[in-house]
Each structure stands twice: as C-alpha cells, then as structure tokens.
Amino acid sequence: MTPRLRRAALLAATVLLVALPGVAAGFPGAAGAARVVGAVGGLPAECPPVDLTDEVAVDQRAAASNDVFVGRVDVATPTAGSGRVSYVVAVQRTWRGDVAKDQPATVIVDWPVGAQPGVAQGSAYLFFTRDTAEGIVADACGGTVLLPGGLTPKIAATLKAYLASVEPPPAPEPQPVPVTFHQPDEPLGDPPQIGRVLASGGAISLIGLLGLLLVSRLGRRRP
Structure with a gap:
C-alpha cells in the first residue's frame, strides 16, 4: 500500500469513528439502551424520573x-x-x-x-x-x-x-369501636320464685279481707 493510500485509509477510519455516536444516537434501539443504562441509582427502566417541568x-x-x-x-x-x-x-x-x-x-x-x-x-x-x-x-x-x-x-x-392547587390527602375515616358483652362478675341473685310472689300477694289480700270484717263488726255494735 502506497503512503497516499495509507493516509486515505486512516482518514476514512477516523471519520467513521466520529460519525458512529451520531448514528447510534438516532437509532431507536440505542436510545432505549441509553435510557436503561442511565436509570437513576441503577433502578429498573420502569421507574422513570419525575419531570419537574411536568x-x-x-x-x-x-x-x-x-x-x-x-x-x-x-x-x-x-x-x-x-x-x-x-x-x-x-x-x-x-x-x-x-x-x-x-x-x-x-x-x-x-x-x-x-x-x-x-x-x-x-x-x-x-x-x-x-x-x-x-x-x-x-x-x-x-x-x-x-x-x-x-x-x-x-x-x-x-x-x-x-x-398550590393540590388538595391535601383525605384524613382516615374513624373506625367503629367494637362492642363486647361481658357476664357480670357478681350476679344480683336469682329472681324470686313465682310461688313466693303469689303467696305474698295472697297474704296481703287475706289481711285486707280480715280488716274489712273487723270494721263491719265494729259498725254493727254501735247503737
């Protein structure tokens, strides 16, 4: 290879190396790869940075x-x-x-x-x-x-x-307080039996009847 051809080959190689980054930047696949590599902190590509102008x-x-x-x-x-x-x-x-x-x-x-x-x-x-x-x-x-x-x-x-136009997050709704029923620690005692209730009522009625008879007798003895 003559010196002239050697210089031409070197010049062509230099031009190709300079042009490759521009070609890669316009290639969609290369642009996507750049976005993945440039993810902040090595996070996956589905975590895009927040655009503060948006x-x-x-x-x-x-x-x-x-x-x-x-x-x-x-x-x-x-x-x-x-x-x-x-x-x-x-x-x-x-x-x-x-x-x-x-x-x-x-x-x-x-x-x-x-x-x-x-x-x-x-x-x-x-x-x-x-x-x-x-x-x-x-x-x-x-x-x-x-x-x-x-x-x-x-x-x-x-x-x-x-x-300025962002509403504050809603406050959490209050949760209902569960109601729990407990057995009394000290029961008030068993309710009175029906027989005792009836006996008490019958005794009161008998006393009232005897009172009426006594009043009627006293009334008869008066002249």
Missing part, C-alpha cells in the same frame, strides 16, 4: 404524598442485610406536610434488591414522602428527585405554583 406529574406525585420538601442529604445509614437506608436530611423548604424547615429529618428508602441507592450524601433532593408508623418513607421509584443545582429560585417558584 405539572401533572408533579401534582400526581404530591397528591399521593403526605410531605413534599427539599433537603440536603447529610448522613446515610444502610440497614445490614437489606436495601433499606435511613437518610438524615437538612430540610431547606417545605410545601406540604409537617416536616419542619431548617430542621433535620430522617427519611427511609427501601431500595430494590440488587439496585444501588439512588441518593448520594451532600446532594439536594426533592422528597415525596408518606407518614408511616416506622417514620417518614420515600418510595424508591420517584420518591426522590435530584436537584443538581440545588434549590434555585426558579425551581422554588415552579413548585409553589404547581403544588
């Missing part, structure tokens, strides 16, 4: 949550033998719920088995959480939204406008 998506997520707030993750404490991680979050802004601003809050996330936790220390996140008996819990699929630039005035204003 008011409907934000409102739906907020309507199913008790608390919506932004905070910086300071401490992460994984639970041994499971995917559960407890995060200590410095709360910066609250839109819904009773999570106090400028106070630390503990958020629990139970990550799927085999997935890497999608929350990193030192980063700011928008949290959608539920109040449970165990504490404040965020869903692993959409309960945490990374804010790469932190809580900017634009994001704060957008969330305030979006969440």
Whole structure:
C-alpha cells in the first residue's frame, strides 16, 4: 500500500469513528439502551424520573404524598442485610406536610434488591414522602428527585405554583369501636320464685279481707 493510500485509509477510519455516536444516537434501539443504562441509582427502566417541568406529574406525585420538601442529604445509614437506608436530611423548604424547615429529618428508602441507592450524601433532593408508623418513607421509584443545582429560585417558584392547587390527602375515616358483652362478675341473685310472689300477694289480700270484717263488726255494735 502506497503512503497516499495509507493516509486515505486512516482518514476514512477516523471519520467513521466520529460519525458512529451520531448514528447510534438516532437509532431507536440505542436510545432505549441509553435510557436503561442511565436509570437513576441503577433502578429498573420502569421507574422513570419525575419531570419537574411536568405539572401533572408533579401534582400526581404530591397528591399521593403526605410531605413534599427539599433537603440536603447529610448522613446515610444502610440497614445490614437489606436495601433499606435511613437518610438524615437538612430540610431547606417545605410545601406540604409537617416536616419542619431548617430542621433535620430522617427519611427511609427501601431500595430494590440488587439496585444501588439512588441518593448520594451532600446532594439536594426533592422528597415525596408518606407518614408511616416506622417514620417518614420515600418510595424508591420517584420518591426522590435530584436537584443538581440545588434549590434555585426558579425551581422554588415552579413548585409553589404547581403544588398550590393540590388538595391535601383525605384524613382516615374513624373506625367503629367494637362492642363486647361481658357476664357480670357478681350476679344480683336469682329472681324470686313465682310461688313466693303469689303467696305474698295472697297474704296481703287475706289481711285486707280480715280488716274489712273487723270494721263491719265494729259498725254493727254501735247503737
């Protein structure tokens, strides 16, 4: 191969390597693969990130949550033998719920088995959480939204406008108190027998009759 042909072959190879990424980006299969690989924290592809520019998506997520707030993750404490991680979050802004601003809050996330936790220390996140008996819990699929630039005035204003129309979750209906009947500990005694009742009534009638006879006799003795 002559030097001219060798240089032409090298130039063609270089052009091909530069063009391949653009071709792959326009190929639907390659784009789908990029979405799967780029899933936050290694979560499955059916867990798409929440688009903060989509008011409907934000409102739906907020309507199913008790608390919506932004905070910086300071401490992460994984639970041994499971995917559960407890995060200590410095709360910066609250839109819904009773999570106090400028106070630390503990958020629990139970990550799927085999997935890497999608929350990193030192980063700011928008949290959608539920109040449970165990504490404040965020869903692993959409309960945490990374804010790469932190809580900017634009994001704060957008969330305030979006969440202003979201109704609070309905309060749980009171459950009826079950009624239980118990046998008295100290019975009042057996009811009187019918024979005794009749005997008492007969004695009272006899006394009344004798009284009438006595009155009639006394009346006859008078002149």
